[in-house]
Amino acid sequence: MNRDESRNELGVLRIHKNVISSIASIAATEIEGVKRVGRSKQNGLVELLENKFFSVIKVEINKHEEVKIQIPLIIKYGYNIPEIANRVQENARLALERMSNLSIKEINVNVQGIERG
Amino acid sequence: MKFFTVLGIIFYAVMIIVIGLALIVFALNLLLPADINNLLIFAQSSNNSRLAMGLSGLLLILISFSFAQIILGKFQREKTIAFTTSSGQVTISLSAVEDLIRRLAVIIPEVKELRPNVVANKKGIVVEMRVVLRSEANIPELTSRLQEITKSKIQEVLGVDEQIIIRIHVAKIAHDEKDVRRKKDFEKEDYSTMPFTGYGRA
Numbered sequence A: 001m002n003r004d005e006s007r008n009e010l011g012v013l014r015i016h017k018n019v020i021s022s023i024a025s026i027a028a029t030e031i032e033g034v035k036r037v038g039r040s041k042q043n044g045l046v047e048l049l050e051n052k053f054f055s056v057i058k059v060e061i062n063k064h065e066e067v068k069i070q071i072p073l074i075i076k077y078g079y080n081i082p083e084i085a086n087r088v089q090e091n092a093r094l095a096l097e098r099m100s101n102l103s104i105k106e107i108n109v110n111v112q113g114i115e116r117g
Numbered sequence B: 001m002k003f004f005t006v007l008g009i010i011f012y013a014v015m016i017i018v019i020g021l022a023l024i025v026f027a028l029n030l031l032l033p034a035d036i037n038n039l040l041i042f043a044q045s046s047n048n049s050r051l052a053m054g055l056s057g058l059l060l061i062l063i064s065f066s067f068a069q070i071i072l073g074k075f076q077r078e079k080t081i082a083f084t085t086s087s088g089q090v091t092i093s094l095s096a097v098e099d100l101i102r103r104l105a106v107i108i109p110e111v112k113e114l115r116p117n118v119v120a121n122k123k124g125i126v127v128e129m130r131v132v133l134r135s136e137a138n139i140p141e142l143t144s145r146l147q148e149i150t151k152s153k154i155q156e157v158l159g160v161d162e163q164i165i166i167r168i169h170v171a172k173i174a175h176d177e178k179d180v181r182r183k184k185d186f187e188k189e190d191y192s193t194m195p196f197t198g199y200g201r202a
Helices: A017-029 A044-053 A081-100 B003-027 B033-045 B047-077 B094-102 B139-158 B177-193
Strands: A003-007 A012-016 A034-037 A058-061 A066-076 A103-115 B080-085 B088-093 B111-121 B124-134 B164-174
Touching: A012 A017, A017 A034, A017 A058, A017 A066, A017 A081, A066 A081, A081 A103, A081 B080, A081 B088, A081 B139, A103 B094, B003 B047, B033 B047, B080 B094, B088 B094, B094 B111, B094 B124, B094 B139, B124 B139, B139 B164
Parallel strands: A066 A103, A103 B088, B124 B164
Antiparallel strands: A003 A012, A034 A066, A058 A066, B080 B088, B111 B124
């Protein structure tokens, strides 16, 4: 299933996974200490292909319409990683619940690297 | 599983099956060396077939390269430190910890170069550092300071209570170019200001 779907009297509302990943990405970058959302610098070709065909944020929606998200992050040097990760999780949860009314099961943060701010 | 990983696995399975079948056919004498020769001659006969072969070769190299990168990247990503919060799991890639340690070289001026390798096992977090120091640095004092700074930085940034073992290997003591230049300038100056120099005994 690629989209989260809900029905009302007028028709069907579908939210694409890319929308969920965009909301989560913006919410993550709002937090001070987050350099960017994505993986650490890797091979140019692989990075290009991955960016072209896949979103860096993985979104899974199960049968009960519960959303599970994986956010890879690069954090700025000098910030406390658990604190930043926690704030990213909270902000992404708030943003997703506010904008999409989805039920968020898990927001997994994967810190991939540290870069100068 | 990712689309590219599935594609890569299918591709390699098909390739190995084709090679296996070709060997079986060759072993059963169903394919003669002359047939292979004819096929190769035919493939080389026209420009179009040569171009197709060249492009296929290039594509195969690109697929192999990308697949290797994805697999290696996956193995690399699996090396993480993980903990759970109320919203979900947080995993910290060990390469992120290595990035953090690498930044310490900037803080300590006596360290010219620092290459960390971080391993997380049952004992805790093991950090192995290969350092290049600038000359005139007191090694025992410096390494002890580096161990303390690294340990406190990891604890502060990662917020982990696990044991942190730090091993330092001083690989090289590099001469600081500034020091060398200053010494040379001093010697030159000293020599030129010395009175009655340059006279030999007759």
